[in-house]
Amino acid sequence: MTTTTEPYSRPTTSEGITAFFRSQKAIPYLLLLPAILVILSVVLVPLLLSFWTSFTNYNLTKPDTLYNFIGLRNYQRLMGNAEFWWAFGRTFLFITIALNLEMLLGLGLALLVNKITWGQRTLRTIMMFPMMFSPILVGFQFKYIFNDSIGLVNNALFDLGLISQPIPWLVDGTLANFSIIFAEIWMSTSIFAILLLAGLMALPREPIEAAKVDGCNSWQVFRHITLPFLMPFVYIAMTIRSLDVARAYDMVRIMTNGGPAGRTELLWTLMTRTGYQNSQMGMANAMGYVSIILSIVFTFYFYRKLTAARTFMGGAQ
Amino acid sequence: MSAMTIEKPWQRWAIRIGVFLAMLVLTVPGLWVMLTAFRPNIEVLARPAIWIPQNWTLDNFARLFGLSASQQGLPVAQYFINSLVISLTSTLVAIVIGMAGGYAFARFSFRGKGPMFLAFMLSRTVPGVALSLPLFMLWARLGIIDTSFGLILVYMAINIPFTIWLTDGFFRQIPIDLSEAAQIDGCTRWQAFWKIEFPLARSGLASAAIFAFLTSWNEYALASQLTRTTASKTMPVGLMDFTAQFTVDWTGMSAMAVLIIIPALVLTFIVQKHLIAGLTFGGVK
Amino acid sequence: MTSKIFARALLASCAFAGVAGGALAQEFDYGSFPDYTLRVKLIGGTQYEKLYTRIPEWEALTGAKVEIVSSKNHFELDREIKQDIAAGQINWCVGSNHTSFAPQYGSLYIDLAEHIPAEELAKYVQGTLEASRVDGRLVQLPRVTDVSNLYYRRDLYEDAAKQEAYKAEFGTDLAPPKTYDEFKQQVIFFADPPNLYGTAFAGKDEGMSGRFMEILRANGGDMFDENWNPIFNSPEGVAALQWFVDIYEAGAVPAGTVNYTWDDIGQAFAAGQLALDLDWPGFAGMYSDPAASTVAEHLGFAVAPVGTSGKSGAWSGSHSFSVTEACDNKEAAVSFAVFLTNDESELMEAQAGNLPTRTATFDQAAQWFVENDKPALAEMFTVFQQSLAEARTPPLVPEWIEVSNVLWPQLQAAIVGEKTAQEALDQAADEARIILEDAGRL
16 A cells, blocks of 8 residues: 555546546545435435424424424423423433443453353354343333233242232333343343453453462452553444434333323423324424433444444454 | 463352353243243232243243133234334345445545544434334325335335444455456456455454344334234234233233244344444454 | 014025115125125124124125234234234224224224115114214224123032021121122132132223222322323222232232233133122123033123222223224225124123123113023023122223323232332323323313
């Protein structure tokens, strides 16, 4: 590679768009064009539309209201809406707790499995089991398992003689939130475990052996060698997960749908209820915007960490 | 791959028990649902609980398909076909488009590359529910609501960013010299790509494909709004309809759940080797 | 029985003759629609599915095919239909409807009176038909009428030990409750979780709002005053809500009841988990069927209790079928709707315990119960007819469901102890006021 950064492009005097698109310079843009078009039409245009409706009092069953500009009223109402801020805080907490616990448990699982020398392939396959489950299935499965009258958990507790009254897992405020976080962790810990296991398998042997010779104990080895090496993998996993953390909506929708009495209400369930059940599309889209910002902040944070970690590792880019 | 430290026997047993418990937690909930699909409802509702199935039955599946007298069947076959068509088509197209994009990011340097890459990633973070409201309005106006095409388009958009990310990583791992050498030997760049780079990236593409397929096959939030009838309803939407029809028919729902999970399981096990490879090497660098 | 066979013969002759002649003017002409596929959205759930086994008969009669596009409980169906309206996607012809929901749908459905001969309409129960009109248009053909009734487990009430304990505690004999206070007292008395609960109630959607309204009215209150001001946060309303709060706090209902709808309650009662159940007539068939219910042997029934005003709330409404304005073959759609509410269909509904909407069916059903040795159902049927006399629907206005949607989450909040009854109702009343103001009623 003797040319600067573009190995295949030859200098052209690009004059006008046609010339540009015939040039070598255009190749990456042409390759990206279909992707850009799809994203524009399926993500950007709808987002612009919902941005507009968030400034109207658009009502699902009254199509004319789409052109009813009401300025910032939806956003103003949101600012003073306690129910919304509860949902916002709960969502933030939900994401933070779920992602961190998944990371810790995934790390633990990866470390454990990495120690097993026999049948590791089978273990890896079993580990991926939850990844194949549709979030909707996960929701249904845990709604069934946590059911207060016929659920697996309560049945087991009864038969072991640990309880005499059924525990209302999906009704009690604390337990219901625990249950949905448990389901979320069940669904997604595997992704962390697989990625971190891959990192462990790529771990260079020499520094560890050198450290052992120098008299470091297991914890010190882990803290000063294994963990720093794993950090980029942690950020990759965090980025991947924060990309699609909102699929937890499907699961919550079926388990509690935000209820009872809004105790497990997340931004996503509140939004669909406002939009589709109460028909207040304008307001729902305003909520949607706030939830988008929340997702972007999470992803952006981890992506920055990831880029930094990559540079640290001396990887490409 | 040998153990890097020599453990004492009790440590080895502690690790084994830990792994066993973890695997139990990961599998039991899913297996419990699958078991329920083959039990009669009366056994599931029984108090006190009946742990060991007394009767095995295929009744729940028969009812789903409308083979029993008391209940109209669900169009499960149609849902299944819709799911298959929509997932496969959107996966295929997303892989082709995403691969082109990933190749562009891996092999070219151009203005706006970094921000564009980030923009693709961020487009994926928009929650499906937030997108479903405006897409619903837009698709309704365009007349592509309740069509497979409408849903395929959406799933393409969801899968392209992640495919770009994965394939970008794969292409960057393939030494550029290989392709250059082929071009010196008289191949065009296009031929060099197909002969050299594509085969090397195949396992990365396979893993991107399985991810795209699973995402489309399992998606609910968007499908629930953009499909209205059997013309385009997918399996997850079918399951939700079922829960709205019979709120307490656990065994019937479990049977439906088994039907959703089986294709995903089969497919994932076939390509699981690639899946791990894809996750490990694609995203890393 | 003979009249049924006669009707069948008539139907068959219609089918074979193709065109109904003047001699058969009394019988509805179901027409012939070979190769046409009729798309329908029907209410699903245990009480309603049995009738749909008649659909193949209609298909054979007319040559048309029926495609069930969607089958959900009515709350979900309502949401789906509203989304269809928004999407402009009315590509189906017949939809299940309900008198409480119908006013919301505007011009979605046709006026059936223009498509069905008057002599056919005359066969329906006239009061029910009147309640099926919205702004004078007959937008739905009633299928069954619902009115609250009490089911109970006779074995519990006849248990000597229980009778004694009850007498010792309350000083009165143990008998099915006559008032809501007694109802509350008894469900708490019977509750022995997890194997037996006093009762269960629908804790969400219109099921929750409706039951609340019923007790509110039984206490002498109402939802709105004559000028549409929300007045359900009155002392009567607070007492009604407190009734739910009390039995929930006492553990007399399953904690999960806040997520229950009709099928959950039905299954629980049929499994013997509930002592009492205030529910719809449509469950009688299932409850009294030994194959589906463990309480069939000792099923008791009574009229709904009364409130502090001495009256019963008698929450009532009719399930129905409607035909869309957008339908491409209204004739076939109307034929389908009439077929599923004709004398034979109604007899089938009545045999399951439902209150039919055709006048002739009442006698036929009573006779059928006697002939088929179902004295329990026969007796029940007369009880149901009694309650029908006091039946009251919710306000038949489009805003009822909207108000219900802001009301039930507040009721739920009070029941699970997030708020006091007064706080919850005050907030719901404020939200309801906004809805009624926006609708121009205030």
